[in-house]
Amino acid sequence: MKSPSQSRWRWLPGLLVALGTSACDTSEDDLRRALGDPVLDAFEIRIRGQDAAPYEKVLLGMGQVDVTSFGQPVRFEPSPNARAMDLSDTGHAHLLGRFFLPRYVKHVDITVRFDDVGAFKEGSLAGLINAQAGTIQFTSTRAALEQRSRVVIHLHLQDSLFDGAGARTLLPAAHITH
Incomplete structure (x- = not known):
């Protein structure tokens, strides 16, 4: 027993x-x-001015950033410093914000819109920038993002700012690096 x-x-x-x-x-x-x-990986979106000569100042602000995957929104946290950026400082890539991807997401569509109005200073001339058409769109893969955990938009200022009636107009010419 x-x-x-x-x-x-x-x-x-x-x-x-x-x-x-x-x-x-x-x-x-x-x-x-x-x-x-889900497990989330954080990635940064940055912007850097290039070809800034002859500008002393090019002040632009981020209006809105949309990050989506297959049409579904991806969480994006904007940087408060992205509201006022001097893109004539070509030695600095300004942080627009961070987005968070679940591990199963393999690519994202990113749209960056600028504020409607910016400002520039070129020698003795200063004025406004009409940035209403200032939209940059691109697609990025997870594999490319994982290389450095960020994507950088290089905005070519000489090729992006055009003389207009009393202002300059922003039509972005950019390339993307990871």
């Missing part, structure tokens, strides 16, 4: 085997996905 203490612990080996088996079959990513909390 078994003692009461022996029958009380009889279920323990089965429980340990069951726990060990389930622990081997489930990764942390599977658990988070099952719980509805």
Whole structure:
């Protein structure tokens, strides 16, 4: 006859085997996905002025950034400093903000819109920039983003600012690097 203490612990080996088996079959990513909390990777969007001569100042602000994947919005957190950027400082890539991708997302569509009005200073001439048409759109892959955890928009100022009636007009000429 078994003692009461022996029958009380009889279920323990089965429980340990069951726990060990389930622990081997489930990764942390599977658990988070099952719980509805996907693993998110953060990536930056930056902008840098290029070919700024003869401008002393080119002041532009970020109006809106949309990051989507297959038409679904991706969480984007804008940088408060992106509201007033001097793009004539070609040695600095201004942070527009960060977006957060679930691991299963393999590419994103990014649209950057500038504020409607900016300003410039060129020698003794200063004026406004009409940036209403200042939109930059591109697609980026996860593989490219993972190289440096950021994407940088290089805005070619000499090729992007055109004389207008009492102002300059921004028609962005840019290239994208990762």
